[in-house]
Amino acid sequence: MNQSQSAGQVYLCPMHAExxxxxxxxxxxxxxxLLPEGTRFAMLRHMSxxxxxxxxxxxxxTAMMYMVFM
Ligand SMILES: [Zn+2]
Numbered sequence: 794m795n796q797s798q799s800a801g802q803v804y805l806c807p808m809h810a811e812x813x814x815x816x817x818x819x820x821x822x823x824x825x826x827l828l829p830e831g832t833r834f835a836m837l838r839h840m841s842x843x844x845x846x847x848x849x850x851x852x853x854x855t856a857m858m859y860m861v862f863m
Contacts, residue, residue, distance in 0.1 A: 803830045 804827035806812035806820035818827055 804828065805830055 802815070804814045804817050806823065806825055806827055808825060809820055809822050812820050812822060812827070814827060817829075819825065820827060
């Protein structure tokens with residue numbers, strides 16, 4: 794009767810792929826709220842759908858590489 798907890802739902806830390814829990818909570822490593830599996834991929838899909846985000850990330854990485862080599 795209790796449908797609040799869907800079977801097989803796993804909660805993940807967005808920063809630590811190895812953190813997996815069957816219940817919502819906080820990551821023991823960084824303290825971030827765990828996200829239900831699926832939300833994580835929705836976030837990734839959302840990020841890859843935004844070309845501005847990709848350009849900004851590439852620009853930051855290029856700037857960091859210049860700083861390392863100069
Ligand atoms: Zn974490």
